[in-house]
Amino acid sequence: MIYNYFFNLTGSEIASAFICCILPLVYVLTYVLYAVYGERKVSAFMQDRIGPNRCGYRGLLQTVADLLKMLQKEDIVPRNADKPFWVMAPIIVFTGCFTAFACIPFSSAFVGSAFSLGILIVMAASSISAVGLLMAGWSSNNKYSLIGSLRSVAQIVSYEIPTFLVVLVMIIILGTLDLTVISEKQTAYFWNWMILGGPGLSWQKFVYIPFMVSSFIIIYISTLAEVNRTPFDIPEAEAELVAGYHTEYTGMKFGMFFLSEYGNMFAVSAIVSILFFGGYQSPFGYLGNSLNLPWLVPIEQLVWFSIKCIFFVFVQMWLRWTLPRLRVDQLMATCWKYLIPIAFVNLIIIGLITVL
């Protein structure tokens, strides 16, 4: 474990805990820098454009330049805003987003907290952002912000239900809430991944597959809605609501909303890849094992984990540039009429199979 390593290195609990906190932050910040760049490039390529290509080699420094610009911006507080809540909102949203990373295992050697209720903590922490969004919209004293935040909260609250139902299905099958254990169970070959029925070779494995695929689709759609991405981006629908709940925010406060949006994208992709695609496990075994270099394995795991998460983030971007925005009633119909009943049926059938 990375904590023990740093504890041996520094001899101080506080210092090693601090380093363990900083590492995921560094990882997430670097990821956000290039996710924003990637988003712009992906959208450009899908629209047959070139995208940013002026800053650095092929525009690689574009987001760094944008970040520097954002830091220099004046911090404007609207006169009629409820100032304490207004200032607190982006911090809460970002904290909620970043807390989720505490329990996500990046590799077998690097888990922020190997907490036995990991998945619950992740889901709970990512729900905190709903409070932050509501605060941001309400305290801005702006009708667009208010409508945006109300929509956002309604959406997050209703789409959490199918997400949790699918997570429950996975908990029933795997019998654990610990994300590290969930990753460990889907050991190093892709036919052990939960999307293909999980580890082992019993008859249940093959029965599980259709339910796993439908569960995966449900959780992917509902997490997409939870992070307010297109086609579920009515909280920040540019054409109707300017920018939704962060209309009034400037500078680094806006930057924090932005950061947490991309951070959340990564967090839900991480959840999906841990639950269904083996987390940090390699699909083809490890080079470190075959070369007899044990220190290489965690690094490979980190790489595989990043590849999986970034692939799902890419699919989110891909969907964004494919689908138009849903209407509010369509959004609610998708959730309550389709995702939740199917998730319930999945839950019951999987429960029965597990009992048998």
Added chain:
Amino acid sequence: MVQYFKNIYNALATIAIGMKITLKHFFLPAVTIQYPEVKPALPERERNRLYVNIDDCIGCDQCSRACPVSCISIETVKGTADEDLGKTSNGKKKALWVTKFDIDFAKCCYCQLCVFPCPTECIYMTDVYEYSEYQRADLLYHFSNMTQDEVKTKKLNFEKAEAEKAALKAAAPKPEPVAKPAVISPSAPISKEKPAADNLTSEKKDNNGEVK
């Protein structure tokens, strides 16, 4: 109930179709032309900034008259008999010094109507379209290559020549101007009596001389 599953199937199938299309475009090359570095090929008969080859201009003023927005302003001074103004490229003899040939591109509407009447084809459209300026006055292009001093001397020369001509006319064939109004006179006897009438007739004669 059947409709319910049909809806689900339709949703997933259409999303898959859409994603297939966007993925195809993801790998297609971009259609962007990176403008300042790469310039698009203009069509063959594009209309952009005008150019005047002042060496070929005979100062006939036809372009200026054709212009619907009056953006061309031309001033000419007649050359005297002893001056050789040269020939245009298509063999026309030049008779006028073009002292001013200004085109105001702030007004120009790129209709190309000035190009067709030009007898020497000295005004034409080029492929230059990047000539924006910070000051509107900078869009007034001066095509005449004569300096102010040259213009002054040409004007003086012309006036001198005119004066000489007038002197010559005053000296030699006096009956002519008298004869002409004499023919018209029965119809307009009043104008003949006025002193200004004489001046008018002499001016008419000058104009005739110019045309010849």
